[in-house]
Amino acid sequence: MYFRTKRKVFKTNKIKFLLAIVIVLFANHVMGQDDKYEEFIIGEKIYKPGCGWFKLSTGTSYNIKREAYESSSNICYSFRVKNTYLQLGYHSSSDMFFTKRSSQKLNDLYISIGSRKETKKSNISVFAGPSYAYGANYFETNTLGLKYYKAFTRLGLIANAEYTFKIFYDMGLGLSIFGSYNERYKVAGIQLHVYLSGAFKGKIE
Numbered sequence: 001m002y003f004r005t006k007r008k009v010f011k012t013n014k015i016k017f018l019l020a021i022v023i024v025l026f027a028n029h030v031m032g033q034d035d036k037y038e039e040f041i042i043g044e045k046i047y048k049p050g051c052g053w054f055k056l057s058t059g060t061s062y063n064i065k066r067e068a069y070e071s072s073s074n075i076c077y078s079f080r081v082k083n084t085y086l087q088l089g090y091h092s093s094s095d096m097f098f099t100k101r102s103s104q105k106l107n108d109l110y111i112s113i114g115s116r117k118e119t120k121k122s123n124i125s126v127f128a129g130p131s132y133a134y135g136a137n138y139f140e141t142n143t144l145g146l147k148y149y150k151a152f153t154r155l156g157l158i159a160n161a162e163y164t165f166k167i168f169y170d171m172g173l174g175l176s177i178f179g180s181y182n183e184r185y186k187v188a189g190i191q192l193h194v195y196l197s198g199a200f201k202g203k204i205e
Helices: 002-031
Strands: 040-042 045-047 053-063 068-081 084-094 105-118 122-141 147-168 171-181 187-197 200-203
Touching: 053 084, 053 171, 068 105, 068 171, 068 187, 084 122, 084 171, 105 147, 122 171, 147 187
Parallel strands: none
Antiparallel strands: 040 045, 045 200, 053 068, 053 187, 068 084, 084 105, 105 122, 122 147, 147 171, 171 187
16 A cells, blocks of 8 residues: 555656646747847857856755755756746755765756846856655664665755856856755755856857
8 A cells, every 4th residue: 555655646746747847848938039149259269149058066955854964966958948048957965975875865857947147257047947856865763773764756846046157158167056845855055067058159260
């Protein structure tokens, strides 16, 4: 009976997550308008503003339930559809660095909608949206001091804001602040990130 209930919860959360994605994409279709982003030249290189970018980041998160600091990492791709920005990504937070296995871990697969302000020397963005959260969390200890962990799958929310200083127009370094919320695992933190965009379009011949 327990396993049947667990499977039902998993399927229900999966349906909710997929429904949230459809709602976000539908809202983007309704709100999107034709846009104009003109290419420009720096030196002999041609760049186009408003292009998508990858972000790789690592840092520290605070587990609110455990009242303990953890290691966090994130990889995501942000892109523009007409005048609306979307972000697809994966986030993790654990008591150990992501290269090491641990039973104490949060994983977020997410899609977010956001806004962006881009200049020649900076990129500032804010995103928020639903996440499919899964992993395991510290549950209790018995009289012998042994740790127990309980697996979970939940529909959650994730948000992040980032500032990037551009070393080049399409490459930079920056800081991200973020928060991830679901019923079983809540974290907030700060990360250092690498910014890589697809703005470079070629050289003047």
